[in-house]
Amino acid sequence: MLFGRNKKNPIKIADKKVTEWKTSVCGYCSTGCSIEVGVNADGVPVSSRGAAGADVNRGKLCIKGIFEHELFKSAGRGTEPLMRNNRHQDYQTVGWDTALDRMGDEIKRIQAQHGRDAFAIVSTGQIMTEEFYTLGKLSRGVIGTNNYDGNTTLCMASAVSGYKRSFGSDGPPGCYDDFAHTDCLLAFGSNLPEQHPVIYWRLKEEMEKRKFPLIVVDPRVTMFAQFADMHLPITPGTDVVLLNALAHVILDEGLQDEDYLFKNTTRPNDFEKVLEDYDPVTASKICGIDEDTIRNVARLYANADAAMSIWTMGINQSTHGSDGVVGINNLNLITGNVGMPGGGGLSITGQCNAMGTREWSSCSGLPGYRILENPEHRKEIADFWGIEEDFFPQKRGLTQTDIFPAIETGQIKGLWLIATNPMTSMPNTARIRKTLENLDFLVVQDAYKDVETTQYAHMYLPAALWSEKEGCLTNTERRVNYISKLTDPPGIAKPDHEIFSELATRFENGKKIKFPDNTSDIFDEMRELSKGRLLDISGMSHEKVKNAYGLQWPMREDADKGDQRLYSDGKFQHTDGKAKLINLPFFDNNEQPDEEFPFWLNTGRVVEHFHTRTRTGKIGNLNKFSPTPYMEMNPDVAQEMGITQQSYVRLVSRRGDAVILAQLTSRVPRNMVFIPFHFHDCVNRLTLGLLDPHSRQPAFKQSGVRIEPIDQKTAARLNAESRDF
Numbered sequence: 001m002l003f004g005r006n007k008k009n010p011i012k013i014a015d016k017k018v019t020e021w022k023t024s025v026c027g028y029c030s031t032g033c034s035i036e037v038g039v040n041a042d043g044v045p046v047s048s049r050g051a052a053g054a055d056v057n058r059g060k061l062c063i064k065g066i067f068e069h070e071l072f073k074s075a076g077r078g079t080e081p082l083m084r085n086n087r088h089q090d091y092q093t094v095g096w097d098t099a100l101d102r103m104g105d106e107i108k109r110i111q112a113q114h115g116r117d118a119f120a121i122v123s124t125g126q127i128m129t130e131e132f133y134t135l136g137k138l139s140r141g142v143i144g145t146n147n148y149d150g151n152t153t154l155c156m157a158s159a160v161s162g163y164k165r166s167f168g169s170d171g172p173p174g175c176y177d178d179f180a181h182t183d184c185l186l187a188f189g190s191n192l193p194e195q196h197p198v199i200y201w202r203l204k205e206e207m208e209k210r211k212f213p214l215i216v217v218d219p220r221v222t223m224f225a226q227f228a229d230m231h232l233p234i235t236p237g238t239d240v241v242l243l244n245a246l247a248h249v250i251l252d253e254g255l256q257d258e259d260y261l262f263k264n265t266t267r268p269n270d271f272e273k274v275l276e277d278y279d280p281v282t283a284s285k286i287c288g289i290d291e292d293t294i295r296n297v298a299r300l301y302a303n304a305d306a307a308m309s310i311w312t313m314g315i316n317q318s319t320h321g322s323d324g325v326v327g328i329n330n331l332n333l334i335t336g337n338v339g340m341p342g343g344g345g346l347s348i349t350g351q352c353n354a355m356g357t358r359e360w361s362s363c364s365g366l367p368g369y370r371i372l373e374n375p376e377h378r379k380e381i382a383d384f385w386g387i388e389e390d391f392f393p394q395k396r397g398l399t400q401t402d403i404f405p406a407i408e409t410g411q412i413k414g415l416w417l418i419a420t421n422p423m424t425s426m427p428n429t430a431r432i433r434k435t436l437e438n439l440d441f442l443v444v445q446d447a448y449k450d451v452e453t454t455q456y457a458h459m460y461l462p463a464a465l466w467s468e469k470e471g472c473l474t475n476t477e478r479r480v481n482y483i484s485k486l487t488d489p490p491g492i493a494k495p496d497h498e499i500f501s502e503l504a505t506r507f508e509n510g511k512k513i514k515f516p517d518n519t520s521d522i523f524d525e526m527r528e529l530s531k532g533r534l535l536d537i538s539g540m541s542h543e544k545v546k547n548a549y550g551l552q553w554p555m556r557e558d559a560d561k562g563d564q565r566l567y568s569d570g571k572f573q574h575t576d577g578k579a580k581l582i583n584l585p586f587f588d589n590n591e592q593p594d595e596e597f598p599f600w601l602n603t604g605r606v607v608e609h610f611h612t613r614t615r616t617g618k619i620g621n622l623n624k625f626s627p628t629p630y631m632e633m634n635p636d637v638a639q640e641m642g643i644t645q646q647s648y649v650r651l652v653s654r655r656g657d658a659v660i661l662a663q664l665t666s667r668v669p670r671n672m673v674f675i676p677f678h679f680h681d682c683v684n685r686l687t688l689g690l691l692d693p694h695s696r697q698p699a700f701k702q703s704g705v706r707i708e709p710i711d712q713k714t715a716a717r718l719n720a721e722s723r724d725f
């Protein structure tokens with residue numbers, strides 16, 4: 001009775017008995033959707049919906065946001081601190097004082113024996129901005145280690161580095177409203193409909209109102225590529241060559257904005273000369289995009305009244321990530337688009353607060369985009385915190401991707417991981433496992449105690465999650481949003497900032513520096529430190545941010561709202577006030593497919609899951625839509641190799657192997673496979689993760705692999721074990 005079904009059983013929306021809707025902001029990706037969580041008469045969160053009044057999402061949410069309230073009852077949460085003397089013992093439950101006393105003692109012991117930098121801290125892009133600022137105070141001002149970084153090195157480091165090189169400072173210049181003004185949009189290595197569905201929806205709405213060309217550069221036929229007017233299936237890792245070629249055509253055909261270039265930029269004498277090598281014919285042989293298409297795109301971009309570029313991990317996660325970002329900036333400077341409505345570049349950020357850590361965590365320097373290398377900055381912050389200026393190092397220490405090798409070689413003895421899961425998210429899992437085993441003391445501070453890293457730790461600290469605490473997150477378009485507290489954390493788990501403040505009291509400097517109790521007072525300190533700076537938030541308060549569903553920085557004292565764009569006046573943050581055009585000579589250092597490992601291994605994400613699945617892996621509906629790890633493989637090649645749909649194969653790289661289900665699809669070319677990275681003991685067993693020289697970000701998307709047949713029964717068992725959560 002197929003046809004009668006609808007009539008008999010119409011879809012009913014279950015009445016969740018919501019008595020009140022409370023506003024917060026989504027804690028997954030950096031889109032920054034305002035969310036309303038419905039609570040029932042007992043105060044239990046039972047439903048989520050998009051906040052209609054919020055400019056960012058205008059009532060929409062993606063599938064992750066729709067089920068976000070279910071996080072509060074998810075399995076695997078940590079409720080009490082856990083401790084043990086070594087990895088072979090069982091954990092004992094302890095109180096906070098016992099845990100933090102021991103942690104303070106261990107840090108002091110390691111620092112006394114091996115130097116201050118022998119204790120390292122690696123944090124995240126997923127705690128609140130006030131927590132980042134507090135952690136920065138603790139790491140830089142109290143514990144005093146220079147080996148302090150965030151997992152944003154796996155994510156946004158290339159964007160940061162590229163912005164700094166071109167414009168003199170970090171800070172994405174554009175905003176979502178640019179979609180309403182642009183006449184041409186070029187997207188590099190971003191799968192917007194799956195990874196930032198609500199930003200994509202904003203873009204699509206504008207494209208429907210006012211048709212403008214959308215060009216997607218991605219080696220895969222992603223959902224975004226399918227929706228595009230032009231898809232440029234680039235050879236992996238060669239975006240810089242394409243960008244140089246676009247600049248070459250624009251200068252060659254005299255399409256540049258001379259007036260803008262003259263007033264607002266400086267360039268090396270041999271800028272044009274270096275670009276000469278990247279004529280469309282030569283470039284097409286390297287990047288795989290034909291010469292006519294290169295010329296066509298260059299003309300479209302340069303002739304559009306306003307043209308903009310967005311990009312995500314296809315650019316950042318590359319050995320040329322920072323250069324790719326500079327190439328995009330070069331293109332926008334040459335065409336005079338930076339800071340224009342509908343023009344310029346907008347890095348689409350990853351984690352919900354990857355921006356907050358860049359702004360306030362002091363990972364790469366000192367708070368408020370200050371740098372350790374500047375003596376005035378060191379003095380300002382030392383005075384503000386009330387400590388000696390020479391407590392600070394005079395230059396930045398190791399990044400996350402250099403901290404792990406320094407543990408391997410014994411230079412670093414202790415590590416504190418805060419809201420990050422390198423056992424699944426870093427390249428070369430086997431090497432990371434050995435590295436963690438090398439530590440004298442490892443502390444894992446996470447909302448979930450079943451995160452893989454706790455197996456290697458000496459101490460686990462249970463943290464409050466998302467709306468179990470209150471404070472701010474900054475989204476992709478520099479909008480500061482407010483997380484409200486909707487429920488208490490489980491057991492005696494605490495907000496991260498409280499853990500930081502309490503640990504601080506175990507140290508000498510912790511007695512000198514003030515650590516405010518609540519995030520509103522912490523925000524006031526940040527506001528004070530931001531006055532007159534590029535990221536001025538002095539016109540904001542928690543109350544104002546909350547009421548407005550987010551405010552963009554810069555927002556100066558007395559302003560009603562923030563600026564939509566940066567650099568609209570053509571003034572940049574380099575000392576001469578100009579932006580820099582930079583030469584980008586290309587050399588190919590990626591691991592290339594060869595006879596032994598004939599396929600490119602490309603990695604990324606699916607819409608249902610977030611990163612290492614400590615959260616989304618516990619949500620029933622998300623797991624139903626995306627239950628298993630899989631590999632996209634081209635059907636023609638599969639047929640030649642005798643691999644059938646949904647059979648298991650063994651993938652082998654120079655690092656290791658993994659067993660995985662083949663999904664045959666023409667989304668990938670013949671010489672490529674694609675695997676989402678969400679599943680433990682899967683794709684990062686294989687990846688190389690060669691580092692970008694400027695940003696130290698790993699090239700997660702370019703490795704060589706081979707495919708081997710495997711006994712199907714054994715494979716099914718291995719596969720089931722690897723996702724046994």
Ligand SMILES: Nc1nc2c(c(=O)[nH]1)N[C@H]1C(S)=C(S)[C@@H](COP(=O)(O)OP(=O)(O)OC[C@H]3O[C@@H](n4cnc5c(=O)[nH]c(N)nc54)[C@H](O)[C@@H]3O)O[C@H]1N2
Nearest residue numbers: 189190191195236237312313314350351604605607610611
């Ligand atoms: N559902 C969901 N959404 C998320 C996340 C999540 O885990 N799940 N994570 C968030 C985070 S932290 C991030 S960083 C973003 C990531 O967002 P995206 O970067 O959009 O996602 P990815 O799938 O990692 O990679 C995007 C594309 O880069 C392409 N690519 C690979 N190599 C190259 C290349 O050499 N050049 C070019 N041009 N493209 C290439 C891949 O084929 C892929 O389609 O998503 C955020 N949003």
Ligand SMILES: Nc1nc2c(c(=O)[nH]1)N[C@H]1C(S)=C(S)[C@@H](COP(=O)(O)OP(=O)(O)OC[C@H]3O[C@@H](n4cnc5c(=O)[nH]c(N)nc54)[C@H](O)[C@@H]3O)O[C@H]1N2
Nearest residue numbers: 154155419420421425445446447463603611612614677700
């Ligand atoms: N192969 C491959 N690997 C990749 C990528 C890729 O594209 N391909 N992408 C890279 C990118 S862009 C990123 S951003 C990284 C992400 O990598 P990770 O950051 O390591 O992954 P997550 O699963 O997001 O880990 C965050 C952890 O924080 C915990 N958590 C959440 N909220 C809180 C909180 O408020 N407090 C505390 N203390 N803990 C909390 C979560 O439970 C989770 O364990 O992965 C990188 N790895």
Ligand code: SF4
Nearest residue numbers: 026028029033062065
């Ligand atoms: S698009 Fe991003 S911020 Fe919006 S609901 Fe989805 S995961 Fe949350």
Ligand SMILES: [Mo]
Nearest residue numbers: 154155350351
């Ligand atoms: Mo990311």
